Amino acid sequence: MRVRSIGALLLTGALVLLPTTAAHADTIRAQQWALEALDADRAWATTKGEGITVAVLDTGVDGTHPDLRDNVLKGKDMIGFGARQGDTAWARHGTNMAGIIAGHGHGPGRADGVLGIAPGAKILPVRVILEDGDKSRTKARNTRGTALADGIRWAADHGADVINMSLGDDSESAHADAREDAAVQYALRKGVVVVASAGNGGEKGDHISYPAAYPGVIAVTAVDRYGARASFSTRRWYATVSAPGDDILMAGPDREYYKGWGTSAAAAFASGVVALVRSAHPDLDPAQIKRLLEDTAEDSPSGGRDDSFGYGFINPVAAIEKGAGIKSAAAPAYPKKYFGPGPSKKEAGSGPSSWFGLAVGALGAGLLVAATVLWRRGTGRL
Template identity: 65%
Template sequence: MTKTVRRGAALALASSVLAVLPAIPAEADALRAQEWALQAVHAQQAWRTTKGEGVTVAVLDTGVDANHPDLEGQVLPEQDLVGFGAGPGDSAWAQHGTGMASIIAGHGHGRGRENGVLGLAPAAKVLPVRVILEDDDSERERARTEKAGALADGIRWAADHGADVINMSLGDDSESAHPEPREDAAIQYALGKGIPVVASAGNGGQKGNHVSYPAAYPGVIAATAVTHLGGRARFSTRHWYATVSAPGFDIVMADTGDGYLSGWGTSPAAAFVSGAVALIRSAHPGLSPEQIRRLLTSTAQDKPEGGRDDDYGAGLIDPAAALDAAADLKPTPQKPAPAGYATRYFGPGPTADDAEDAPVNWLPWTAGAAGLALLTAAVVLWRGRRASH
């Protein structure tokens, strides 16, 4: 098996467990009451400045259902870089991507849009780029081998077609995970065009804690997950590339059709971080990806001792505080990526000592790098339950 095929075979969705919620009466606001994450990241305060107007977030995922009532009017035409597999109306289509899109830009529905799911940047647009299939798609294995380059192609396509932020709630944290120069080059291309790139850190916290790609590439903002109690979610991967943390447990999101899901994983955490970046880009469009990364880390809540750690990065995102801090910033050019990657690493590593002791499959981080993150971890989609609702 070639290196590329091994890499492709390991890519997996990173939402983790998505459980179908029972039907909720249209007049009830039960869903909105479950969105603890918005309160945790001070969404209401951030919305006094912006709700993401004028920003497009590319969602590199399994596709997005543009007809969901909470996303209607927000979703741009999709670019499908897989070209086969399940389609609209099939049970194995776009569930993961629709959920991530709703966390980023859901706007609710009904008169006044008082029902349904609100995303962190409800006025932002979503640009769906299909780069992977759902775990239960019958063509998934074929896609893993034949479309192993779809992620790199998707990053470049999004960068060239209006994306202001790139979200990747996906990754590879298997034992065979390794950096791909083509993916790294695509990320550097996007960063060079001034586009922040966000990825999930991985769901391997209880499964070996392997480094996850694309989360660990230089320049990526890697999101770890916290629970409603503020602690690290046990599944969340702990590594040096962690940039910030975000809610990733008991997260309500849109399902395909007009349903809803409750899920966990660093996938939703990455989507919340992308929503926060969308708010910053809306209010301050000239800031570079590096400046935005520093805003998120410098204003994060619940900072670990010493300023950061592998569990939380710099702490829980606070887009309201980041927007306040951005008011005094002047845009600066994006710094070029580090040159001359070593054979073993795509960067110099955290320290020389760490580099000597690190496993071969590690991809160390430079100061501003965070990860191209997670399509990892098993996504168990409870389709049987879904069919009964």
């Protein structure tokens, strides 16, 4: 099976794919070192991400790919122009990321092709950027803020449990966009976990990358198969956790398989891990899940956190296990001293329907007793 090697760069809101030397592989699965590093088999003993939808905000996703068939939902194109399905410059990067998240392989026993970290999850594709080879890419740059912000809101309103953004602007002129920031906060308020790549500027000045730097986002840096920081991975204060991002096997819409690198891949792995955690613990909110990933990360840097690795290497098994002991933030925490449990079903069926009703009933009874006592005193009878 032919495997091509590519590099992925995040640049001014779009992705640049750089072809390098072609390679051959005996098998695809043997090269998926990231699944072993993430201890995927142990995590899958609990869940494979069933019941969870991950929105992939990217260049589109080829839902007919054998490794993704039946796992891709009907999505939305927020760009509205550029390459179409079947063109060379369509859905390459988005399909790469979708395979990392929810690839399920193909063939007898699904033994061939790419396995994602959450093969039981569904993918909701939202096209918000164009491929580097798309002739309309320059035009698309002018729509980035609107397309991405609208895409985040659309995903949050159409069933996404997790939003993966393996994209960003880490150019020297990068700046926060109020529309994007507001859209991220909108998604978080709706209970959607938001994940983004930290940026590929580690060798180009470590410029801040958006949307990774927006509050509440799980920003993911990249490590290699030895656990070392990938040289291209941006080092910044917003780094949350690290994940595999170098020498990663990916499925392309042309039915080829590629080896690539970038914090794009790292973010996709993190989104897949979040899908596993949400599947196991659906009541946890985005803030709890982010904290859970931080608290359970392994190989934590000295001092607990740094800009290269965040809190450490993401650990799905530990997160799933520890998540079982966390109570949902949605549960009210009113002290019983001030708020009783309310009437029981028996009380509700045989007496007043509320504490207000009980109070009114008690007041009425008291007035009746007082009136009776006064009447009896007036007649000389007690």
